[in-house]
Amino acid sequence: MPSSKPRRSPKPQERQRDPERTRQLILDAAEAEFAAHGFQGARTAAIAARAGVNQQLISYYFDGKEGLHQAMSQRWEERRRNLVPPETPLPEQLRRYALEARHNPDGVRLMAWGGLEYTGPASDPDHVPRAKMLEHSVEELRALQAEGRLPAELDPSTLVVMLMAAAMAPTTLPHVIEGVCRTDPRAPEFIDHYADQVALLVELLGRGGDSARDSAG
Structure with a gap:
């Protein structure tokens, strides 16, 4: 039985031809592939095909699938x-x-x-930086409580989680939105309206203490 051919390393000219553009092509393709199938279901061959590059370039630039996923996390953190x-x-x-x-x-x-x-911290090495990015939001809610503008019974940490879940609903609960709101959850007009409603909810929460004081007065 003939032996399989060894996997070819990218040629020097492939590595040197506009490397930043190649990296961005791979990252864009990886984002689409991971978004469609998750980390476990994504395949580097599919990512390379989407990017139109030699699969070996993924190993060359990112040291494989795990390194590519980490690079995407860093890219999201910059965007955030x-x-x-x-x-x-x-x-x-x-x-x-x-x-x-x-x-x-x-x-x-x-x-x-x-x-x-997610199956625990070991499955998500970026969970600590991701949590830190929301600390400012938790502190803002605690400040509202200190001013008497947010009910003391509310836990700021869990409230931030609830609000983040609400912000993601057009992606995570499109079937519920379509059934309840009778609209396409992907429609730009609906997403704009929904985003305004989420912001209004937070504003009204922050006015809770003021409303209570006005009623008492």
Whole structure:
């Protein structure tokens, strides 16, 4: 039985031809593949085919599938920093996160897949940085409680989780939206409306203490 041919390493000219463009092509293809199938279901051969590159270039630039996934996480973190700088008020943060269903749908699907495939910290080395990025939101809610503008019974940490889940609903619960709202959950008009509603919800929560004081007065 003839032996199989060894896998060919990328030629020097393949590695040197506009490497940054090649990296970006691979990252774009990986985002689409991981968004469609999750980390476990994604295949590097499919990613290479989407990018139109030699599969060996994935190993050359990213040291394989795991390294590629980590590079994508870093890419999302850069996008998040630009999307919601630390000084962004919480209602606007949630509005922008909800709008990602329109502007960056694959990114939201990646976040959802991260939860579906999560089996503990070892399965998600980026869970600590991802948690840290929400600490500012938790502190903002605690400040509202200190001012008497948010009910003391609410746990700020779990409330942030609930609000993030609400912001992701057009991606994670499209069938529910279609059934309840009688609309296409992917329609830009609906996503814009939904994002405004999520932001309004947070604003109304923050006015809770003021409303209670007004009623008492």
